[in-house]
Amino acid sequence: xxxxxxxxxxxxxxxxxxxxxxxxxxxxxxxxxxxxxxxxxxxxxxxxxxxxxxxxxxxxxxxxxxxxxxxxxxxxxxxxxxxxxxxxxxxxxxxxxxxxxxxxxxxxxxxxxxxxxxxxxxxxxxxxxxxxxxxxxxxxxxxxxxxxxxxxxxxxxxxxxxxxxxxxxxxxxxxxxxxxxxxxxxxxxxxxxxxxxxxxxxxxxxxxxxxxxxxxxxxxxxxxxxxxxxxxxxxxxxxxxxxxxxxxxxxxxxxxxxxxxxxxxxxxxxxxxxxxxxxxxxxxxxxxxxxxxxxxxxxxxxxxxx
Numbered sequence: 001x002x003x004x005x006x007x008x009x010x011x012x013x014x015x016x017x018x019x020x021x022x023x024x025x026x027x028x029x030x031x032x033x034x035x036x037x038x039x040x041x042x043x044x045x046x047x048x049x050x051x052x053x054x055x056x057x058x059x060x061x062x063x064x065x066x067x068x069x070x071x072x073x074x075x076x077x078x079x080x081x082x083x084x085x086x087x088x089x090x091x092x093x094x095x096x097x098x099x100x101x102x103x104x105x106x107x108x109x110x111x112x113x114x115x116x117x118x119x120x121x122x123x124x125x126x127x128x129x130x131x132x133x134x135x136x137x138x139x140x141x142x143x144x145x146x147x148x149x150x151x152x153x154x155x156x157x158x159x160x161x162x163x164x165x166x167x168x169x170x171x172x173x174x175x176x177x178x179x180x181x182x183x184x185x186x187x188x189x190x191x192x193x194x195x196x197x198x199x200x201x202x203x204x205x206x207x208x209x210x211x212x213x214x215x216x217x218x219x220x221x222x223x224x225x226x227x228x229x230x231x232x233x234x235x236x237x238x239x240x241x242x243x244x245x246x247x248x249x250x251x252x253x254x255x256x257x258x259x260x261x262x263x264x265x266x267x268x269x270x271x272x273x274x275x276x277x278x279x280x281x282x283x284x285x286x287x288x289x290x291x292x293x294x295x296x297x298x299x300x301x302x303x304x305x306x
Contacts, residue, residue, distance in 0.1 A: 002046055002245045003127035004039035005146060006057040007118055008107040008137040010090045011067050012036030014232075014273055020095045032273060035070040036090060038133035038155060041238035042245065044275035045264065047076045051246055054079065056121050058137075060108060061086035079125070081118045083110060088137075092274070098230050107137035115140050122146050129153070129245045132169070133238070136160050143167060151248045154200075155241050158182065165199035171244055175206040175237060188213055189220065189294070202254075204244060204261070206237050211262050211289075216254055219293060223258035226288035229266050235274030239264040259289040 016030040035044075043055035055078040059068050064080075064087035071078050085108030093101040110118070119141065122130070130152040132143045143154055147167025154161065154169035157178040165172070172195055176188055185191040192203035192215035202216035211224035243264045247257030263285035270278035 001125070001127055002051055002053045002129045002131065002249055003122070003125045004043040004046075004053065004055045004131040004133060004245075005122055005143075006037040006039030006055060006134055007110070007115075007140050008088070008135045009035070009037040009040060009057040009059055009064070009067055010088050010105070010107070011063045012090050012092065012274060014092045014094060016094045018096050020093055020099060020101055033066070033070075034273060034275070035067040035076075036274060038238050038241070039131060040067075040071070040076075041235050041275040042131055042133055042242045043076050043078075044074070045235075045239050045242035045268070045277055046246065047074070048277055048279065049242070049246065051242075051249075053077070054125060056118070056125065057081070058083045058110070058114070058118060059087055060084060063087040063089060079121050081114065081121050083108060083114045085109060092232070092234050094232055100233055102234060104135075107135065110137055110139040112139070119145055129249045131241060131245050132156070132164065133241060143169075153241055153244055153248070155237070162198070165195065168199045168201065170201040170248060171204055172200040172202070173204045173206065173237070173241055173244065176208070179203075179205055189215060204240070204258075206240060206265075208233075212240065212258055212265075214254055214258055218254065221254060221258055221291055221293050223255075223262045223289055223291045225262050225266050226285060226290070229269045231269040232272065232274070233269055235268045235271065235276065236265045238274065239268035239277060255291045255293075258291050259286050262289045 013033045015028045017026045046053040060083035088105040088107045091103040133155040143164035144167035152169045153171045155173045179191045183191040205213040209228045240261045243261035267277040267282035
């Protein structure tokens, strides 16, 4: 079973407008809401692929009830840890020029007992792969408390990422900006190597339209999509994490994992909301993704080992 962890759950609200102009009044042509937070999005993608997945999340107030009701309606299995304060909302504004604007609330403060209950819920599940995703709400402990002994993926940023490396995650998945922020290095290969020195087993970097860079104990690869897609990019990184988790659970070779990750990321861009994927595109694109080994990579074991 793949277990996803979302301590800072959200109700994602998406507005579609004909253009976004600062200081102006906008008419919204479409509004949709659904359960969100990065780990929830990962679980939704894995559920769509037929994987055995369970989401562990917090929920509080009427907004938290809406989150739980949505997951129940779509059939995503979940362990819900109740909290006293209201679950946050995140807002995405999609404009017809292709721009995507996000407004992310910080999330409700957790008290010590709530964080301990959340950590206990994570430890109670016998995960084959553990996915820790997203920001930490005020009052939460660190992801390092949840990691250890299980193949794992850490997808967060800033101080939460740096502190989480103490838990020695199997894979860390920053985007290029997040990687630069925590290392101060502009070269993603050198920056990924620094994260590996600090405790990450492998580092997979999202490069936007240029695809993915993977720096691992068995080598380094760049995987590129066959075409640049236009759409909603907010769930693309979560789709990458879903593909990485599936690959780890099956002990697949890194080139195969990266082909799936790039294809699934593109499928998420074509989906209307974060957590949606265009499965037809995903199946077509897997055979078209170009994966190139980087000859300068230092190998410490077989290149087929995740």
